[in-house]
Structure formats: structure tokens, C-alpha cells
Amino acid sequence: MFSQTVEYALRAMVQLAADSSGSATTKDIAAKAKVPSAYLAKVLQSMRRGGLIHSRRGVGGGVTLAKPAAKISLLDVIDAVEPLKRQPNKKVATANTLQKSMDTAVDQLRSKFASESLADMIPKGKGVKPAPVKRAVAKKR
Numbered sequence: 001m002f003s004q005t006v007e008y009a010l011r012a013m014v015q016l017a018a019d020s021s022g023s024a025t026t027k028d029i030a031a032k033a034k035v036p037s038a039y040l041a042k043v044l045q046s047m048r049r050g051g052l053i054h055s056r057r058g059v060g061g062g063v064t065l066a067k068p069a070a071k072i073s074l075l076d077v078i079d080a081v082e083p084l085k086r087q088p089n090k091k092v093a094t095a096n097t098l099q100k101s102m103d104t105a106v107d108q109l110r111s112k113f114a115s116e117s118l119a120d121m122i123p124k125g126k127g128v129k130p131a132p133v134k135r136a137v138a139k140k141r
Contacts, residue, residue, distance in 0.1 A: 002078075002082075003082055005043060005081050006077075006078055006081055006082050006112060007052065008033075008036075008039060008040060008043050009043045009046070009077050009078070009080065010034045010074060010077055010078070010080045010121075011033040011035055012030075012033045012035055012040055012043060012047075013047065013052065013053075013065075013072070013077050013118055014033075014046065014100045014118055014121045014122065015029055015032050015033040016029055016053070016063060016064075016065055017069035017118035017119060017121070017122055018122045018123075022064055023056075023061075023062035024062050024063055024064075025061075025062050025063070026040055026041050026063060028111060029044075029063065029071055034054070036051050036053055036108070040054075042045070043081060044124035046080050047077070047080055047081075049080070050076070050079070050108045051066055051079030051081055052065070052067075052072055052076060052077065053054075053066055054066050055064055065118075068119070068121055069117060069118040069119040069122070070117045070118075070119040071117065072117060072118045073113060073114050073115070073116060073117050074113040074114075074116050074118070074120075075110055075114040077118070084102045084109055084110050084113075085106070086106050087104075087108075099102070102108060110113070127133055131132065
């Protein structure tokens with residue numbers, strides 16, 4: 001039903017949300033989400049343009065979510081790559097009932113995906129863990 005682009009975008013974003021290390025490389029995300037790396041790079045460009053991720057090149061760079069996973073809906077991800085749209089109303093009398101039915105289906109899909117976040121997709125027990133607190137260690141003399 002959905003394109004491969006949408007599937008890859010969702011898988012990559014859920015993987016990024018589940019990764020407790022914060023920043024991840026495109027190569028790491030691709031390997032963990034089982035998405036071709038070259039294709040993922042293009043998908044992540046759409047995510048960046050959509051304001052869903054931040055990316056930094058070079059040593060120490062990587063990809064991070066632009067906001068908490070609970071604040072990014074599945075619809076946000078879908079709309080960043082291939083928006084779910086209603087078709088323009090055609091002036092064909094026989095298509096009117098069909099058009100209304102299709103519009104209702106699109107509205108239901110949009111509502112469903114808007115109500116679920118990336119955080120909702122993370123398997124239980126695999127949630128984002130807070131970073132460990134570093135404690136100062138007293139040096140022995």
C-alpha cells in the first residue's frame with residue numbers, strides 16, 4: 001500500500017528513536033533498520049528538510065532527532081517524504097460517491113498516523129534510556 005520510500009523512512013526514524021546513543025551515522029541506521037544506505041541518505045534529506053532530524057557531517061557528526069520521539073508522529077514522517085493527499089474533486093457525477101469514499105479513507109489514515117508517535121513504535125523494554133550520569137571519582141594519593 002505504501003511506497004518503499006515511506007517504509008524506509010518510517011523504519012529509519014523508529015530506529016533512530018530507539019537508539020539510546022543519541023547520534024547515529026547513516027550507515028549505522030541503514031544497517032540496523034535494514035535499509036540500503038545510499039537510498040537512506042536521500043530519505044534522510046527529506047527528514048531534515050521537514051525539520052524532523054538534525055544532521056552533522058564529519059568526525060563526531062551524525063543524525064539526531066530534532067525533537068523527542070513522542071513529539072514526532074508517523075504522519076509527520078510520511079508527510080516529509082510522500083504526503084497522504086486527497087485527490088482534487090473531479091466534476092464527474094459517477095465518481096462523486098467513490099471520491100467521497102476515498103477521501104474518507106485518506107482522512108482515517110491521516111488521523112491514525114497522526115495519533116501514533118515514533119515513541120509508540122519502539123518495542124517495550126527498548127525505549128530511549130537517559131544518558132548515564134558521570135560522577136567525579138576522587139583520586140587516591
